[in-house]
Amino acid sequence: MKCKWLLTLATSMALGGAGLLALPDARAQPSYTVSSEQLQEAVAQRFPMRYPVAGLLNLDLQAPRLRLLPDVNRLGTEMAVKVAGPALRRSYAGTFDLDFALRYEASDQSIRAHQLRVNSLRFAGLPPGPSELLDAYGPALAEQALQEVILHRLRPQDLMLADGMGLEPGAITVTAKGLVIGFVTKQR
Known part of the structure; x- marks a missing residue:
C-alpha cells in the first residue's frame, strides 16, 4: 500500500508537479488543483471583449477580477465596462458584477x-433611455460574453x-x- 502510494507520488512529481495529487488513503481519489492565480491569468487572456447592442451601442468589457466563493461553490467576478455608440453622445464607464x-x-x-447569475450592471451618469436598454439586454449580454468562457484547460x-x-x-470544488477537480471512474 505504502509502496503504491509512493510510486503514484513519484509519477506525479515526474510529470513536473502538474497539480495531480494522490492521497495515501486507498478510498481517496486523486485530484487536480488550479490556483486562483492560474485562473486569473487564463481569463485575462480572453479580454478585452466588445459586444454590440442592437446597432445602438457597444459594450467593451475589460479583464475581470475573479473572486473565489467557496461557501456557494461558485466564482464571482467584477469587471470594468465601457459603453459608447450612436445612441450616446459620449462614453460611460461602469462595472459589471x-x-x-x-x-x-x-x-x-x-x-x-456556466449557470451565470448577473448581480449588477452599473453606470454612473448614464441617461435613462440607454440605461433601460442596458437593463433589458445586460443579463443576455453577460451570458453571451461569459457563458462557457474557458477558465482553465x-x-x-x-x-x-x-x-x-x-x-x-x-x-x-471552489476553495x-x-x-x-476531483476524479471519478470513467464512464464506459
Whole structure:
C-alpha cells in the first residue's frame, strides 16, 4: 500500500508537479488543483471583449477580477465596462458584477463558466433611455460574453496519471485558494 502510494507520488512529481495529487488513503481519489492565480491569468487572456447592442451601442468589457466563493461553490467576478455608440453622445464607464458555477468539458479538457447569475450592471451618469436598454439586454449580454468562457484547460500530461488509473475529471470544488477537480471512474 505504502509502496503504491509512493510510486503514484513519484509519477506525479515526474510529470513536473502538474497539480495531480494522490492521497495515501486507498478510498481517496486523486485530484487536480488550479490556483486562483492560474485562473486569473487564463481569463485575462480572453479580454478585452466588445459586444454590440442592437446597432445602438457597444459594450467593451475589460479583464475581470475573479473572486473565489467557496461557501456557494461558485466564482464571482467584477469587471470594468465601457459603453459608447450612436445612441450616446459620449462614453460611460461602469462595472459589471456576476457569479457562476463551473463545469468540465471533456471534448477540449477545459473548465468552463456556466449557470451565470448577473448581480449588477452599473453606470454612473448614464441617461435613462440607454440605461433601460442596458437593463433589458445586460443579463443576455453577460451570458453571451461569459457563458462557457474557458477558465482553465487541462493538458494531456495533467490527466495522464488519472487516465492510466481509469479516472476522469468529476466534481469541481471552489476553495479559498482555487479549484480542486476531483476524479471519478470513467464512464464506459
